[in-house]
Amino acid sequence: MASDATDVGKWFGDAGSIDRTTGRLFKWGCLGATALALFLMLVFLLYVFNDAFAPLSADPGWLLTFTGTVLLPMLGLGAYYYRRDPAAGRVAYTALGLPIVMGLFAGGVWLLFRHVAPPRMWFGFVVALAIVVALVRAHERIRPNATDERTVLLVGGTILALVGVPGLFPSLRNLVLSAPALPTVTVMFLLTFALPIATLAGWYVRKGRESTRAGTIALAVVLVAAGLGLVIGPVAGVLPATWVIAVSPVVGALVMYVDRVLRQGEGTSGFAFPVVVVAGILAGTAIADLADFAGPETWLNRDFLTGVHSTTAVEAGIYPALVGSVLILIVIVVSAFPVGIAAAVYLEEYAPSGGKLGRFIELIEINIANLAGVPSVVYGVLGLAIFINLLNMGVGTAVVAGFTVGLLILPIVIISTQEAIRSVPDSRRNASYAMGATKWQTVRNVVLPESMAGIFTGTILALGRAIGETAPLLMIGVPAVVRVSPESFFSRTGAMPRQILTWSTQIETDFRYGVLAAGVVTLLVVLLTMNATAIVLRNRYQQSR
């Protein structure tokens, strides 16, 4: 700090004016950086979307029609909300986005029902659990004070219901399934999938409006919408069970959201937005049909999503890889998140900060921070060495892939959870202690709820990274091409990023531009849905604080 002697004791204002040039330059520099980043992302997205949807391959008439019926009304309405009614604008975007996100969620659930938990298995599972819950509830009524007994009943009952005693007593689940008459698959889903969602919606509405009648109506709306599948399904060419799975989460979420907005009475005009969009699409389709305008030859269409890889570009699809990615994600969520969050809670709340152990813990924390930066291919080699060569868990299975990528994001989960926990002010903890709470009660009732928003955000963003990882999958032998969807977590599986990499090296150009772009957009949509969910969960937890 070698300042000139003349400067000492002088005030900046002595010069008569303060020079703002550096500050301005800095500001504009930052703005430029932001604009450049956004612009590059936009160019990339436009490029990929153009390849995937090929909008210019459509008739000019088709483009004009949809500009008139969908794009212009959307822009007009959006401008109105922006200038006149921002609250309605928020409602408008949520009301349009919610069904899309829930629809994608329902798609994931459908994949699970089709490949992992067949309807009968799921039915037995839910009914057996429901019986146990009912028993515990009854016990609560009869002997309200025998809590230890109830714990035994709950744990023992659950084990008996789902596993049974091997060789002695079959599980309740199998008993249910061996009943002489079982409902059809559609009714199974109505009872075990739509009904819980409808109950949730009804409970939410009842609580909000403090009216049992309103709650019942909400419940009925969801059930009826799901039940309509029995009638509409066959007509529309959809299996009724598929309809139930697709419709109940969407309608359930919409009922809850509409009820909340109506109750708050602000921005209700926003509901016009999704209606206008849907009506515009329907009108546009009708006009295009009448006038015989050909739509664009998009690469990303229904056949792509439901088809398997083919050596012919036009017929190539992503379905088995999509199923594989969903299975891998489930393994990651089940394996990496509990471990990561528990580790973070220990490190932040329980680990000693001084002494020998404290130094050791510090060493561990430094290592975790460094592990977050290790190249992903290293984790692939680790997975190959440990899970495949040492533990012999099978080459390229969903379990191995999930564990390997789980290891990869574990440090990220730990660090982001630590950050979230650290952001809870100490005053809250001290207040809890002052009330006489124990350490465990403080962590459970104060720290975790308070940091939940941050934990959700961090972990779901980590999931977003996990779903796009390719190098570890290459190392553990996830094959380039799989034409059969994995049947369980222990069978060989494909994965979306691996499949996209395969397409990028195909000889035919159609693969490297059209099919590749469609795959990338599919992956992006899944990723954006997850990020959107993270944002929604974060907002929810911040509001409820």
Next chain:
Amino acid sequence: MTDDQADGRSGAVSRRNVLAAGGTALALSIAGCANNEGSSDNGSGDEGLGGGGGNGDSDLSGEVIVTGSSTVFPISDQMAQNFMEENPDVNVTVDSTGSGGGFENHFCPGNSDINGASRPIKEEESASCEENGVEPVEFQVAGDALTMAVSPDNDWVDSMTYDQMAQIWQEGGAETWADVNSDWPDEEFELFGPDDTSGTFDWFTENVVGEAGNHRSDYEPTEDDNIIVEGLENNEYSIGYFGFAYYQENQDRVKALAVAESEGDEPVEPSLEAAQAGDYPMARPLFIYPSGNSLSEKEQVYAFTEYYLDNSDESFIGEEIGYVPSNSEQVDENLSTLEEYQ
């Protein structure tokens, strides 16, 4: 958030809740495992969600794992697709790991049934397989016309001899075009070629440069042949080599050179016909190596291999993929070798 009073109360029963939750989670996870075991025999084809499948006319089932050369990958992929149309219960997965990578990481350790290779198996690879009790059975399934190509803007060269190519590609070789032939421009090469893990690299080095490992390292190595095509297209003084299939797909973007084995020979343009007739000097065989144990123990591997060999003379290999199909004697010879493993 609940208020403090409620917190205190819930704190009182919390331990039991946690025990219960833990026990439930345990039971759930056990049930989950049990479910998976159960599901493997009744399959995913439960009624209701369109999970049908698996009602083809054959009773074959199981997995066939194919790894190996990225050059052979397109043939294996097409074969897998055609085979699975007839046998929907057989899951043939095809991976492209490179010839050597496939032998080392997947095939010899016993993790794959068939390995594709764009060169014959090396002695050390055979030995490594033998250590693990894996017996590689060699079948030549197709041929490739390795193509040396230059930029379409290149108007000074149409053909090359082995000797000239060796001068360009050997270690410490020529630096400029004029070094090879004084009529050519005095400009430095831009070199694009396959990675040293690739069978194409091995074949070219051994057969054209003449000595294993004697390949210059100051070139642009890549596992993706499309990058070579792009490199050639964009640099006037570039030269590179790849399988004929990439040339067939990109004929308007690069210019292929005719090749003569020695000075006096008539240079031959690369083409499938020339390779098939044996006129094109840089024609090389492509192989698959099924494991002997898999062939005799797994019915589906035998069936797939039989299908593969039986169809290796089909015209789609030439027309759609860009390789030289086997001739009928080759097919008969392969099939009679295969029969020993039935």
